[in-house]
Amino acid sequence: MNPPSTPSHESKAVRHTVSYPRFLLDAFDEATEGSRVFYVWMFALTAIALVGAHAWANQVASGMAVTNMTDQVSWGLYIANFTFSVGLAAGGVMMVIPAYVYDDHDMHRVVIIGEVLAIAAIVMCLMFVVADLGRPDRFWHLLPGIGRFNWPMSMLTWDVLVLNGYLLINLHVVGYLIYQRWLGREPNPKWYLPFVFLSIAWAISIHTVTAFLYSGLGGRPFWNSALLAPRFIASAFVTGPAFIVLSLQVVRRTTRFYVPSGAMRTLVSIIRVTAVVNLFMLVAEVFSEFYAGGSHVASARYLFLGLHGHYELVPWIWTAIGFNVFAAVVLLTPALSEKRWLLNTALVLTFVGVWIEKGMGLIVPGFIPSTLHEIVPYAPSLTEWKVMAGVWAAGLMVFTVGLRIALHAMTGEMRADPEDLGAPAGLPTAGDTAADEDAVGSAGEEVDAPSVARVSQLEGAE
Template sequence: MITALFRFSIDSVRAMLRGSRAYYLWMAFLACWILLGATAYWHQLQVGLSATNMVDQIPWGAYIANFTYLVGMAAAAVMLVIPAYVYDDHDLHGVVVLGELLAVAVLVMCLMFVMVDVGRPDRLWHMMPVIGRFNWPVSMLSWDVIVLNGYLALNAGITSYLLFTKYRGQRPERKKYVPFVFIAIGWAISIHTVTAFLYSGMGARPHWNAAILAPRFLAGAFAAGPALMIIALSVIRDKMGFPVKPAALNRLRQIIAVTMLINLFFFFSEIFTELYSFKHHAASMRYMLFGLQGHTKLVPYIWSAVALNVFAAITFMTPRLYKHQKVLYAACGAAVLGVWVEKGMGLVIPGFVPSPLGEIVDYTPSFTEFCVSAAVWATGAFIYTLLLKAAVPIELGKLRLAGAPTLSPEDYHQGHGHAHEGSEDHSHGSHETPSPSPEAAE
């Protein structure tokens, strides 16, 4: 077991280090961004958060906006997990590990965005239980720390177990991991709920102080997350030869068609409630949508976000549109970008404007903030690519412990199967497309 674990690690690392010229170029590209961001962060450490465009009136900016959005993307992995495990969707079962790995990479990004945002990163140990002074359960931020790390541990644990058993040529034992899968489903909802509660619990900020915030966060995340997943899975299919069934992508498309409409509906409900009552508390909403006292910096952002989201919603519902691959990808990109802008420039920033004493201060990220944020994204992509480099060959049965038996995808997915536990001869029917041979894809 220990030797196998050691070899598993060694082989995974070796798989990560091998690849085509395109792979190295992609990783070098990401490394350049990471280097640039590390330099920018170094600068930020020297001069403090004055390197950002944040001020007392806008105490949180690009970092926390990205963090908030990414928590949703991590939570959105359940949009693969729920159909696969709760509804026993076999098409999604084949790709569910890739979604969970994405959650792992995204969670690392979340934690990085928090780290680059704090004024004293050397004091983060103050948050640790026992040695620090953790303000749990009163501070919502302490809840966020717990749920994010817990979700990271759950996803890392589940994926490691599945990949390791597959590597050893064994079938995963349901009782060893399925309970954790179900815990992770609830946990995923909790991470974005807690993150929404960070905001909605603020009596001082009327723009956020609304019960619809958590549902709205989840709806947006469950639209943007699967959209990113469609793009990621298509790339993995085309570039790494991993069989992704069209039915799986179609299921994700159906999910976005619903969630994006709900997201837009929640957004509209909020706009109506704020604007029709015409109260002063709607100032943030008016600032965001139309501008206040000549300050209109946010206006183009929010309307582009609405346009992108509406475009995505229409496309995902219209067969004539989404059957074209390129249009589908464009709609996915629109959903990913639209929700990103809606959460950052549309929710985090306007919450601060006007300030509690009525000041209107505009904000756009500084060059340092841009570089550091880009580097965190690049790190996430870097990590996800590395994880895939090991996970894909293991999933395909191409990377395994020497002498381990080879499992066919059917055998393997039998272990994943939920409703048909133990029925060895259960057939998956004809939708099990054979994986393309290396020659075919070349």
């Protein structure tokens, strides 16, 4: 596992202090180099992120009056996106479970993509929370030990803990695996496997706690449902895998990393189940709201049918339901889901469908009618849309760069120079075998062969 001559602890530590900065430098190089498509993509994301940053800076300066939130609808697009991003982060773990619990080898190859997604999504969560704060300058009040942390009473403090914990766990796992690959060593399971299993439980916890934020409020009947947490988990396991299946196809086309088809099949099978479970729970919720009736149903009525001449959210929710039903039908009909373009359309639509369901379909109607039964409609302002686009762009940048570094470490394209590290030359390294595997796998997969050729072409051109 380790180089044959095991050095003493001291020299090991010294070596890491030398090699780790080099690793970071290599990672930085990797993150800032690529094909023309990569540059265009990153440039576009940077531009959007800057627009978002500017809109946010204006919001901080002139106050949140630049949003369309009110005392009646006091949370809007930011918290909706926060909730959705938590789901995306939790959904990444849907690769970890098959890979490690069921020992699915195909999934094992690509599991790091789910972990990178988790990191990017959590970064987005944190940015959305900051965007929603009236006083971001007082952020330090939330730091345990320095500020005043209302734990365990406030669900929001639980969220601070689980979200940051999940970020650290995934940073550790991904960082460790990449570093070891870069060193040319086989990762030691002792140093990452316990954290992988911890991350499974932790993923469930982040979305459960986020659901408890809302379902724990007795004054908001629309949220005050025990079904909220299970619904969040089910929809998270739709969006996370859907995003990964789409990303895997991009990875196949643009890198020489071998993506086994088995992994994609497993993920699609997962979505097949979770998409239907998610729809089923929606039906269950709608039934108990409407059959009993009473004032409890006011928010649901406003959302699905309109209330007292107000119909602002009705098109949103029916669009979401349409998208989700369409996706479920495609996924459950083999003749349809075999068509790659149709499958991809279904995945994109259900991704958007769940996004609507959690935002305009859940956060906003929780406030309408207000607790004094006043109907104040809400539609996000331009500032809110800009900030949202900026955060998504920043999240995609983290995802792209993280993926690029991770995959290049896995394929051996990013590798330490053995002479620099003072390792005996000619030592067989784990990375070489991984690269061999890639070659074999690519040859076996007809889809991968041309993409490898294309990538080498691109690199040759550079």
